[in-house]
Amino acid sequence: MPKVIFRLFFTFVVFVGIFILIQRALTPDSFGDFGHYRANSMNDNKVRASFYKGEAKCTECHQDAFDLKETDVHSGVRCESCHPPQIDATTDCKVNPPIVKGTIEFCAQCHATNPGRLKKGVPQLDFKEHYEKQNCIECHNPHAPWELKEK
């Protein structure tokens, strides 16, 4: 083999080798295991505590409130719809208890009159007409809305 060709071939091999080494060094672990992405990223997305705990966790302590809710029209509504966790709450709901909302504005989120809600079976009210100054939960038990309290 002529010297020129050998040198050319040798440099080519060296450059390809260097390229492969650099590529190896720069490609992160697990890249390309399932496709053109870092497979470990799925674990990165997974490892995080959930703030919303789910109804099963609530009923560990509050079975009574849950049972009462299931007897009335709010039966389909999950606990955390009305009792959302605090922002950035730790995993333990006893340290950072969920928020108890009980304002007219909060009830109005679902029950204020809106033409888009007409046929959906959710009672709608004009909150200005229906006891403007009084809070809803003073008469209605939010867990069982048709159990009206005596005034």
Place this chain on the structure above:
Amino acid sequence: MGTERKVNNRRKFFQTSAALVGGTLLYSLIKPFEALVQDKAEEPKIAKADLPLWGMGVDVEKCVGCGKCAEACKIENMVPKEPFYFRTWVEQYTVKNDGEVKIESPNGGIGGLTQSVPDEDIFKSFMVPKLCNHCTKAPCVQACPVGATFISPEGVVLVDETYCIGCSYCIQACPYGARFMNPITKVADKCTFCYHRIAEGLQPACVEVCPTNARIFGDLRDKKSDLVAFLQENPTQVLKPHLNTHSRVFYNGLSSEVR
């Protein structure tokens, strides 16, 4: 002499070519054993058919536009509170008597949607929850130059936060406007079907809080799941079917006005 040189050259050419091709083949044979040399633990390959294929059904006929899903999503996923960062949001569509369509979503529907059009002008009004459609052929994944966004084997479109370079090509590519640039992490952010929750067996936060069960989450491969039952029971549609994205969020009762 001329012919001899030609023959010699040809012979050498064939020899080199054979050596190169043989070398490549040999390398490809050796490659599977490289893991042994590098002491990499061989991980068992996961068969795709054993994994769930997540999808969501949205019943437009049940949505009352209370905005609890958008609110819960922000709490659960630590999305900035400003009214232009949403992983999911609710839009109110109002078709007026003159045929004009008004779409509004103040603060993504958080705090409950209110109708701004007077009653006598309204022909039809309804709410549509929106989120990432988790496309089977996702335009955002095709657009990403570094492989930082991808479709996981469970069919969830995810973002690799450590790998994203923040070029926002995916945000432009998404036909549903479901992505945004997170101002805190400075990378693309989007709905993950609450990947950390579904891995634990919980429902996504928006599904968990929906008071009318307008959102149904489940496994498309499990024929007994609520989602499959929902798809069999209702004539469902996907958003923007002409774009061929084959999305996995199915809408029931979708009007033609919805974009």
